[in-house]
Amino acid sequence: MKLDVDALRYLSKDDFRVLTAVEMGMRNHDIVPSELIDRIASLKHGGTYKVLKNLLKHKLLHHDSSKYDGFRLTYLGYDFLAIKTLVNRGVFAAVGRQIGVGKESDIFEVATEDGTVLAMKLHRLGRVSFRAVKSKRDYLRHRSSYNWLYLSRLAALKEFAFMKALDEHGFPVPHAVDCNRHCVIMSLIQGYPLVQVKQLQNPDTVFETILELIVRLAEHGLIHCDFNEFNIMIDEDEKVTMIDFPQMVSVSHRNAKMYFDRDVECIFKFFRKRFNINSDENEVEHDDSEVQSDEDCRPQFSDIKKASGFLDKELEASGFTRKDQDDIEKFVDGDAEEDPGSDSEETEDEQAIVDQTNDDIIKNFESLSLVREGEDDLPEGNLENRQYIMDQDTSKEHSGKGHKPHKNRLEHENNAGDEAQVKRGHDSEEDEQTDDDPELVKRLSKQRQRAIQAARGRRKVITSRNAYKDKGGRSSHNSKIQKQLSSW
Ligand code: ADP
Ligand code: MG
Numbered sequence: 001m002k003l004d005v006d007a008l009r010y011l012s013k014d015d016f017r018v019l020t021a022v023e024m025g026m027r028n029h030d031i032v033p034s035e036l037i038d039r040i041a042s043l044k045h046g047g048t049y050k051v052l053k054n055l056l057k058h059k060l061l062h063h064d065s066s067k068y069d070g071f072r073l074t075y076l077g078y079d080f081l082a083i084k085t086l087v088n089r090g091v092f093a094a095v096g097r098q099i100g101v102g103k104e105s106d107i108f109e110v111a112t113e114d115g116t117v118l119a120m121k122l123h124r125l126g127r128v129s130f131r132a133v134k135s136k137r138d139y140l141r142h143r144s145s146y147n148w149l150y151l152s153r154l155a156a157l158k159e160f161a162f163m164k165a166l167d168e169h170g171f172p173v174p175h176a177v178d179c180n181r182h183c184v185i186m187s188l189i190q191g192y193p194l195v196q197v198k199q200l201q202n203p204d205t206v207f208e209t210i211l212e213l214i215v216r217l218a219e220h221g222l223i224h225c226d227f228n229e230f231n232i233m234i235d236e237d238e239k240v241t242m243i244d245f246p247q248m249v250s251v252s253h254r255n256a257k258m259y260f261d262r263d264v265e266c267i268f269k270f271f272r273k274r275f276n277i278n279s280d281e282n283e284v285e286h287d288d289s290e291v292q293s294d295e296d297c298r299p300q301f302s303d304i305k306k307a308s309g310f311l312d313k314e315l316e317a318s319g320f321t322r323k324d325q326d327d328i329e330k331f332v333d334g335d336a337e338e339d340p341g342s343d344s345e346e347t348e349d350e351q352a353i354v355d356q357t358n359d360d361i362i363k364n365f366e367s368l369s370l371v372r373e374g375e376d377d378l379p380e381g382n383l384e385n386r387q388y389i390m391d392q393d394t395s396k397e398h399s400g401k402g403h404k405p406h407k408n409r410l411e412h413e414n415n416a417g418d419e420a421q422v423k424r425g426h427d428s429e430e431d432e433q434t435d436d437d438p439e440l441v442k443r444l445s446k447q448r449q450r451a452i453q454a455a456r457g458r459r460k461v462i463t464s465r466n467a468y469k470d471k472g473g474r475s476s477h478n479s480k481i482q483k484q485l486s487s488w
Contacts, residue, residue, distance in 0.1 A: 008080060011058070016084060017041050018051040019060060022073055023081060026149060031070035078149060079122055082183035091178045091185055092118060099188075102230075102244065104155075109188065119174065119189070121159070123182040123246070125151040152182035154328050155246040160184050161320035162222075162245040169220060171213070172241045189243070191235035194270070195228075200238060203275035209240050210267050211299055218260060218304040221251050227263035229270045249329065251304070260301040268298065 011019075021040035025032030038048040052071060055061045060077035064070055073081075086092060092110040099119065100107035110120045125148060160179035163186060167173050174186035200206055214227060224231070224242065231244040249259060271277040315325075 008084065011054075011080070014041075014043055014047060014051050015055060016081075017043065018048055019055060019073070019077055019081060021048075022055075022061060022071055022077070023149075026072060029070070029072075031064045031067065031072050033068055033070045037071060073149070075122075075124060078152075078182060082122070082181040083120075085180045086178060086183065086185060089178065089180075092120070095120070104246075110185065117188050118177060119186050121156070121184045121186065123152040123155040123159070123184070124148075125155050125182075125246075149182070151328065154324055156180075156182045156184045157324065158248075158320050158328055159245045161315050162248055165314045166222075166245075171217070172239070173245075174241065174243060189233045189235070189241050191233040191239075191241065193230055194232040194234050195230050197234055198274075200234075200275060202238060203271065203277055206234065206238055206240060207267070207271045207275070207277050211264070213240070213242060214260070214263050214267070215299045215304065218251055218301070223249050223251060223253070223256055223259045224263055225249055225259045228266040229274075246328065250325075253329070257301045260304075264298055 018037060018041045021037045022032050024040055025036050029036070034049070034052065037052065038046075041048045041051075043051065052061065055077070056063055056071075058076075059074055060080055061071045062074050064072065083095065090113070093113045094111045096109035096111060096117070098106060098108050102121075104124050106122045106124065108120045108122070110118050112118065156179055160176050163173050163176040163184070167175055174189055177185040177187065179185070210227075210232060214224070217224060224245070225247040226244060227242070231242060233241040233243055235241070249256065251260075253259065268278060
């Protein structure tokens, strides 16, 4: 999916307000009813419907009228919310080219104000496996959208927490910079995934280093679970960096031995095939000239001296809880049970969101504000002052500063990218043309008119027949709102 950050330049505060309203509504709704969005955003004079049209045009929202008139965030919409928040925090100032496509992520270069280039990983849990699981067992029938947001956010939180903890314990991982929603910002690794490397000067050393890593991880209570040539980066000096942690498990996991052996096997298999290591009929020579099968020299899970507490204590302290771990493991294992919630339930939370005072919302929006002060009213063409969001073409300027173009003696397999592309699957629904649907445009205009009339005549907005049920009762509690805000 192309991440056209250009659109960010054209989005106003109201656009982000409505986008955030949809995000909040998705806490309880797969498709958020238009009226609920309007109530959460509480823009004056029916402004919400005009904004919805604009967001739809930019493909930040998806429209659905199959059950009732409503919207949900697209990946792009969720990306923009995360990007805007991180830009406002000063974590980075510009988005550059895409540098990686994982099974369930997109990775981009981003640049800070001072030109340092970092890596941004946008998690897309659900892009591949979600669909596969869904087709098999009607997984998350009611709450699929909520769950891709939830699971992608969880994956990012987990990755960030693990990366930070591993970094602090001296493991060769990217440096974790920040995290918001489904987005992780980390240092950029100057190197290539091992899968692209055809020749190594010291393949034995690299092989041993990698095996030691697996063992040391287990000694710290962790198993990577996807430790393969796609998730090991290697630089010009043949220094190894491991990446991609959302699927890691504790050594106390019921399948720990199987995951450990699988990681080891992946490395053995790859080095045997690519670098001819341990390929001699599964036999290796030892110092005492005894011949042993490679089975015997493999690290064994039962030999690991476990240092307990690493996962539970440190990672929980970082905000990634046992429950989060369980939730994500369920998904990774593919045996997640259907979420008991459904669109017609949980209206109390909904009411709490709607009841949230405008002060809270405004505070939230001010902290999200991307457009610098005084720029709000600039005509769309006047963008010179907004260069901190750059598109793919302008990224070259930045990459010159902090990021040397990759040029090294390693040979690469050009088809590695294609492989990833195939693995990635496609998300055609994000490309749907919804913006020029005349029916929808008409309906949105009508709703807008109705809302304007309601605002003028102080009449209650007529809710559609199929809209969500409202239990009423002003059950607005700040704690609930806080929970809502912090959980997204
Ligand atoms: P996934 O979980 O989808 O497999 P990964 O974290 O493995 O995603 O990243 C996919 C690809 O993106 C990697 O193979 C690598 O080429 C690139 N990549 C990821 N993180 C970084 C980084 N910090 N620096 C440079 N490239 C990276
Ligand atoms: Mg990966």
